[in-house]
Amino acid sequence: MTAPPAELAARPGAFDPARALALAARTFEIEAAALRALSSRQGEGFTRAVEAMLRCRGRTVVMGMGKSGHVGRKIAATLASTGTPAFFVHPAEASHGDLGMVTPGDVVLAISNSGESEELAAILPAVRRVGVTLVAMTGREDSSLARHADIVL
Numbered sequence: 001m002t003a004p005p006a007e008l009a010a011r012p013g014a015f016d017p018a019r020a021l022a023l024a025a026r027t028f029e030i031e032a033a034a035l036r037a038l039s040s041r042q043g044e045g046f047t048r049a050v051e052a053m054l055r056c057r058g059r060t061v062v063m064g065m066g067k068s069g070h071v072g073r074k075i076a077a078t079l080a081s082t083g084t085p086a087f088f089v090h091p092a093e094a095s096h097g098d099l100g101m102v103t104p105g106d107v108v109l110a111i112s113n114s115g116e117s118e119e120l121a122a123i124l125p126a127v128r129r130v131g132v133t134l135v136a137m138t139g140r141e142d143s144s145l146a147r148h149a150d151i152v153l
Contacts, residue, residue: 045151045152045153046153048151049109049135049151049153052107052133052135052150052151053079053084053107056105056106056107056133057105058085058103058104058105058106058107058132059085059086059087059103059106059107060076060079060084060085060086060106060107060108060109061076061086061087061088061089061101061102061106061107061108061109061132062075062076062079062086062087062088062089062108062109062110062111063088063089063090063091063094063108063109063110063111063120064091064110064111064112064117064120065090065091065092065112065117065119065120066117067113068111068112068113068117069088069090069091069111071111072088072109072111073088075109075111076088087101089101089102091110091117091119091120091122091123092119094119094123095119095122095123099123099126099127099130102127102130102132103130103132104130104131104132105131105132106130106132106133107132107133107134107135108127108132108133108134108135109135109137110124110127110134110135110136110137110145110149111137111138112136112137112138112143112145113138113139113140114138114139114140114143115136115138115139115140115142115143115144115145115146116140116143116144116145117145120145121144121145124144124145124148125148127148128148133150133151134148134149134150134151135149135150135151135152135153136148136149136151136152136153137153138152138153
């Protein structure tokens with residue numbers, strides 16, 4: 001790593017490499033602690049979701065809005081790159097025809113922190129009618145998404 005230009009380092013309020021490294025280290029510590037805490041919160045829902053995806057004869061379809069959608073796209077890409085047929089469907093697009101890509105026998109992983117995303121809530125009844133296993137990844141076990149799901153994470 002090279003030092004910043006002298007004129008940048010000399011300016012008040014300028015970039016401080018030592019501070020940036022300290023902030024990065026602290027961020028990594030926070031994220032590592034969060035992952036350690038998450039491992040103790042896994043249980044039957046997690047194992048049921050894994051089993052559903054392993055037994056799935058269709059595809060794993062991941063859905064989510066906003067930040068959950070960004071995370072969902074990455075999950076779908078990771079699953080696909082490791083041999084699990086998977087893709088992402090945007091919930092708003094699903095209500096305008098893309099739900100047709102979801103077929104009986106698929107597993108749908110729907111992600112919403114609140115579990116109350118309007119776009120997801122609007123398509124949940126139709127998703128259930130297709131005949132899929134619905135896995136909800138949500139921060140609220142009492143949410144609409146969780147109530148519709150077969151499995152809740």
